[in-house]
Amino acid sequence: DIELNDYSKGSESYTKTRALAKEKIQTLLSKYGAVSAQYALIDNGKIEISGNGGVYSKQDNKNLTKDNMYNIASISKVFTTTAVMKLVEQGKVNLDTPVVKYIPEFKMADDRYKEITPRMLLNHSSGLMGSSFKNALLLGDNDSYNHDNFLEELKKQRLKAKPGAFSVYCNDGFTLAEILVERVSGMSFTNFLDKYINNPLNLQNTKTPENRFDSSKLAKAYVPYWEDAVPQDNLNTIGAGGLYSSAENLCTFAQTFMKKSNGILSPASVKAMESKEYLNGLWPEGEDSILGYGLGWDCVNTYPFNQYNLKALTKGG
Incomplete structure (x- = not known):
């Protein structure tokens, strides 16, 4: 087989x-x-x-x-981070300037939200509650309700920690980063990815729920106790986990972060993404972990490679 x-x-x-x-x-x-x-x-x-x-x-x-495609879920976060870093390179975003400068309508029921920066969104230290997925995971439906109402949802929320205090996995940080890209660039997030990543790299099998593409290219997915395949699954929090791609396309994209780079990001941006961001806040001493956040990455100090002075970057989805 x-x-x-x-x-x-x-x-x-x-x-x-x-x-x-x-x-x-x-x-x-x-x-x-x-x-x-x-x-x-x-x-x-x-x-x-x-x-x-x-x-x-x-x-x-x-x-x-x-050419068959799969939903890559949270691996999408590396694409989102790359998009933000493109705006940094263009001089349109500073990682340490408060997000409210770029999204003035961003408000929360906790005044500390004014301290949240793009860096904190990308290294999971924003203090946002976690996952606001109302009407986000839909079958055969790419309705943008979650995206369109996300800022209204945040207005009702408080923070679980002071921004920057510590890093803990947070999907909402990347949904907010998606909106940041849109506000600063004046483009939809999907169009931005196509213009600056997918088209230059010829990633013909990398799409979002907003793209028009042949959905039969998606390998069929199933759930327990149901014989038929489920309709196309759309995670409409695209920046946090909504992309589809193929193994070969992901390899081509991954070359962005290798020594033989494809030129999508500058060496300075690649180095910034692989910095040990998790050490900026409270972090326990002890054994190696599968988590050790960079910008977008789950781990930038991956065991056992770190035992041999090798840099291995990992992201799960």
Whole structure:
């Protein structure tokens, strides 16, 4: 059931990696109930391994391709951070200027909101409550109710901590960052991503619920106790988790943060994103953690790579 499109069939260095990829896919399919899975590996600017396993849907046994798309959920936050950093490079946003300068209608039932900066949105230290997902996760519906009413929702909320006090995972920070991008650029968030990231990198399989695209390219998704595939799932808090993409597209985008960069961001912006932001506030001493926030990244000090003086950046979704 596995199709492997290997772009370096003669390379001995990837033999074990290819075998491991097949093994992991089989485990996902047989042990965890996945209908399909997709993977890719990029090395030195070239996609060396690309493949998938399973079937397009339970009703249709046709093979998946490298162009099939999946909802990448919170990996979207790295795209959002990249968008904000583009505005920083353009001199339109300062990471340490209060958000209210850019979004004057941003208000909360807690005066400390005036201290929140774009940096705090991106490193999870804003103090915002967490996830305001009212009418956000919809099936077959890209209604923008959540986005359009988000600032009104915040007016009724207090903060759970002083801005900058400590970092704890917060989806709402990235929804606010999405609106920040729109207010400063004068463009919709989707159009901004297309202009500055997706189109320059030719990411033809990276979309948001607001894009018009062939939804049949999305691999089918299922829920327990329901035989048919669910309609297209739209997380309409796009900046926090609404993007669709493919493994190969994510590899191409990831090259933004590698030594052989694709030029989407300046080296200074890439370095800023991988800084140890979690140390700016209260943080426990002790064992290595899967969390160690940068700007957008879940961890910028990833174990065990840090034991060998290697920088590994991670983001889950």
